[in-house]
Amino acid sequence: MPLVTLRQLLDAAEAGGYAVGAFNANNMEIVQAIVETAEELESPVIIQASQGAIKYAGLDMITAMVHAVAGQAKVPVALHLDHGTDFNTVIACIRRGFTSVMFDGSRYDKEENIARTREIVKIAHAAGVSVEGEIGKIGGVEDDIVVDEREALLTPVEDAIEFYRATGVDALAMAFGTAHGHYKLPPKLAFDRIEAVHRETGAYLVMHGGSGVPDEDVKKAIQLGVRKINVDTELREAFVGALRQALQEKPGEIDPRKLLGPAREAVKAKLREKMTLFGSVGQAR
Numbered sequence: 087m088p089l090v091t092l093r094q095l096l097d098a099a100e101a102g103g104y105a106v107g108a109f110n111a112n113n114m115e116i117v118q119a120i121v122e123t124a125e126e127l128e129s130p131v132i133i134q135a136s137q138g139a140i141k142y143a144g145l146d147m148i149t150a151m152v153h154a155v156a157g158q159a160k161v162p163v164a165l166h167l168d169h170g171t172d173f174n175t176v177i178a179c180i181r182r183g184f185t186s187v188m189f190d191g192s193r194y195d196k197e198e199n200i201a202r203t204r205e206i207v208k209i210a211h212a213a214g215v216s217v218e219g220e221i222g223k224i225g226g227v228e229d230d231i232v233v234d235e236r237e238a239l240l241t242p243v244e245d246a247i248e249f250y251r252a253t254g255v256d257a258l259a260m261a262f263g264t265a266h267g268h269y270k271l272p273p274k275l276a277f278d279r280i281e282a283v284h285r286e287t288g289a290y291l292v293m294h295g296g297s298g299v300p301d302e303d304v305k306k307a308i309q310l311g312v313r314k315i316n317v318d319t320e321l322r323e324a325f326v327g328a329l330r331q332a333l334q335e336k337p338g339e340i341d342p343r344k345l346l347g348p349a350r351e352a353v354k355a356k357l358r359e360k361m362t363l364f365g366s367v368g369q370a371r
């Protein structure tokens with residue numbers, strides 16, 4: 087089926103009370119792993135490319151790969167730009183056939199973030215493309231931070247509500263305690279903020295830094311209104327771990343397919359785990 091928008095996937099997730107996994111793809115093997123696993127499990131899925139992934143693989147290559155693999159898929163797939171910070175990149179993705187874009191204006195103050203995000207929403211929606219916005223800053227893992235400081239980094243509920251209403255985004259990323267990368271200590275999630283924003287606005291919340299969040303916390307966040315969960319680090323670990331093992335076990339192997347094949351399989355195993363946890367299995371329609 088043709089690619090679908092983020093809005094279509096998250097409307098269904100809201101109705102069904104589950105979350106859709108948004109998995110970062112940097113190469114062909116990961117794109118294939120995502121679509122093959124989604125098909126095996128009859129799960130909707132989001133393939134996302136960061137600006138770094140686009141720089142590495144090329145925008146035309148990423149778009150062509152996803153359209154080639156996902157365009158034939160029997161499950162709904164969205165192609166999403168992850169953390170687009172640059173207006174021109176966002177527009178280029180819309181023009182090339184992404185069905186969703188994230189505009190990450192978190193480095194600007196609230197008013198400027200709202201103004202810039204609104205502009206993107208206007209353009210993207212006119213082109214039939216969904217938009218994710220970010221209010222507050224979801225950083226990297228900062229385990230040295232003391233509790234008061236950690237609290238100060240969370241997005242105030244009023245800011246999240248104001249941003250959501252003023253911009254018209256389809257999905258909302260806010261800082262509620264997760265961070266990108268590998269946690270040294272389990273994160274402490276502000277479930278009260280997730281619940282308050284979802285209850286007040288109905289916004290579809292996005293969990294960034296989904297790798298390493300304990301399963302029980304993920305399930306609770308979904309119950310409270312998280313509808314999109316981003317996972318990158320755990321896929322990287324699975325891919326590179328299996329690749330390292332293959333290199334060690336077959337030191338004389340010079341066929342890349344014999345080394346990258348097991349890496350693709352390891353990513354698929356991790357994806358099965360995540361899609362099952364998120365409750366999206368069997369929800370493709």
Ligand code: G3H
Pocket residue numbers: 110136137138139168169266318319
């Ligand atoms: O949130 C960031 C994602 O993990 C993408 O990382 O910019 O290194 O591709 P990247």
Ligand code: 13P
Pocket residue numbers: 110168169265266267268293294295296297316317318319320
């Ligand atoms: P992790 O790498 O921590 O899974 O975070 C991914 C993410 O949030 C991408 O936007």
Ligand code: ZN
Pocket residue numbers: 169224266294295316
């Ligand atoms: Zn992120």
